[in-house]
Amino acid sequence: KVQQMTGLGLASVKNEGGSIPMTKLLQGFQKEYVMVTYGLGTSITHEMMQDEQYGYIKRVPGFISDGMRHAEETNSFNVLNRAFNASFTGPDGSVLCATTHVLVGGGTASNRLTTDADLSQTSIETMIQQLMDEVDDQSLKRRRTPKCLVVPTALNFRARKILESSYVTASADNDVNPIPGLFSDLVVSPWLTDTDAFFIKTDAEGLRFMRRDATEIYRDNEFSTRNMDIAVFGRWVVSWDEWRAIIGTPGA
Numbered sequence: 001k002v003q004q005m006t007g008l009g010l011a012s013v014k015n016e017g018g019s020i021p022m023t024k025l026l027q028g029f030q031k032e033y034v035m036v037t038y039g040l041g042t043s044i045t046h047e048m049m050q051d052e053q054y055g056y057i058k059r060v061p062g063f064i065s066d067g068m069r070h071a072e073e074t075n076s077f078n079v080l081n082r083a084f085n086a087s088f089t090g091p092d093g094s095v096l097c098a099t100t101h102v103l104v105g106g107g108t109a110s111n112r113l114t115t116d117a118d119l120s121q122t123s124i125e126t127m128i129q130q131l132m133d134e135v136d137d138q139s140l141k142r143r144r145t146p147k148c149l150v151v152p153t154a155l156n157f158r159a160r161k162i163l164e165s166s167y168v169t170a171s172a173d174n175d176v177n178p179i180p181g182l183f184s185d186l187v188v189s190p191w192l193t194d195t196d197a198f199f200i201k202t203d204a205e206g207l208r209f210m211r212r213d214a215t216e217i218y219r220d221n222e223f224s225t226r227n228m229d230i231a232v233f234g235r236w237v238v239s240w241d242e243w244r245a246i247i248g249t250p251g252a
Contacts, residue, residue, distance in 0.1 A: 002208075002241045004028025004091070006104050009138040026104050028137060029091035031241035035212045040067045041231025049228065061217055064232045068215055075238045076209055077191035080150065080199055084112075084250050096240055097199075097248040104137040113249040119155050119198050121162050121169055123249065124179060127200050131247045142204075144244060148185035150199040152192035159186055159198070196251025206242025211235070 006026040014020050041064065044057055082088040083096040092102050099110040110130070117123040131144045151159045161169050163186055168175040187201075201207075215234035222229065240246075 001033070002031045004030070004104075004137075004241070006137040007140060009105065010140060026137065028104050029241075031091040031239070033208065033210055033237045033239060035210070035235045035237050037233065037235045038068065038071050039231060039233045040064050040071075041229060043222075044228045044230065046226035046228075060230055064217060064230060065215075068232045068234060072209075072215075072234075072236070073189075073191050075236075077189055079207060079238055079240055080197075080246070080248070081191075081193050083199070083246070083248055084197075090239075090243065091241055092243070094243070096243060096246065098243070101243050103135070103139065105139060107139060109135055111243050111247040113247075116249045116252055118196055118252045119151065119158055119162075121177065121179065124149070124162060124200070127247050127249070128179075128182065131200065131202055131244075134244055142244065144202040144204055146182055146200045147203055148187050148201045149183050150187045150189065150192070150201060152195050152197065153188055153190050154195035155198060156188045159188070194250060197248060198251070199246050199248035202245055202247065204242055204244040206245030207240050209236065209238050212237075 005028055008023050008025065012021045042060060044060065049057060079096065086095060089095055094101050097112040099112050099114065100108045101111065103109055111134070113123065113127060113130070117126070128146055131146065134142050134144050136142050149159055149163065162177075163180055163183060165177050166180070168177050212235040213233070215232060217230065217232045219228060219230050221227070
């Protein structure tokens with residue numbers, strides 16, 4: 001379980017001879033993570049092992065490992081794929097990217113563009129400004145900073161033009177592009193299913209991949225058939241508990 005706690009809010013004036021103003025820590029939202037077991041395997045017959053001529057059998061562990069790796073990636077990016085889906089809510093009762101995240105101290109906050117927009121220099125600048133104005137549960141400014149831009153493959157080249165151009169893209173003006181240098185990385189993922197959605201990962205923690213058992217390959221031979229079973233197992237869970245770790249939009 002991950003238990004959130006609020007800060008103490010804004011300090012106030014202490015009058016001469018008076019007591020220091022006291023306040024209480026507030027309990028925030030709680031997220032429970034339940035580990036899930038994943039596995040994949042296949043069986044190779046005794047006859048196939050005897051008649052093997054083309055080196056296929058020795059490639060089987062690689063196929064199984066690849067299937068498990070894809071499961072990890074698919075599960076991980078589904079957190080973002082479901083960021084706007086009302087069927088998948090977080091500890092505060094909202095979807096990951098929402099305009100009405102409840103603040104424990106009162107009020108709401110947003111980590112989604114007020115007006116959804118496609119990827120552009122203007123939309124990225126708006127998102128950065130918005131995350132820099134984010135507040136905590138006591139409405140204190142947190143000044144979050146961008147770490148990486150996360151886009152689907154369909155936005156790969158548009159994102160690179162914006163992040164790597166010295167001047168404002170798609171403009172005849174000679175304005176300097178202020179975005180390069182603000183991001184430490186660009187993540188282009190084929191596991192993002194919405195070709196218009198994009199996200200900015202911030203410096204806040206809150207997107208979790210927790211592994212209980214390391215992924216391992218096991219082999220065993222059946223006594224009665226002499227067939228060889230090859231399988232891989234792993235236990236992990238992927239989810240989120242802090243919406244300030246990301247800001248996104250599904251596109252216009």
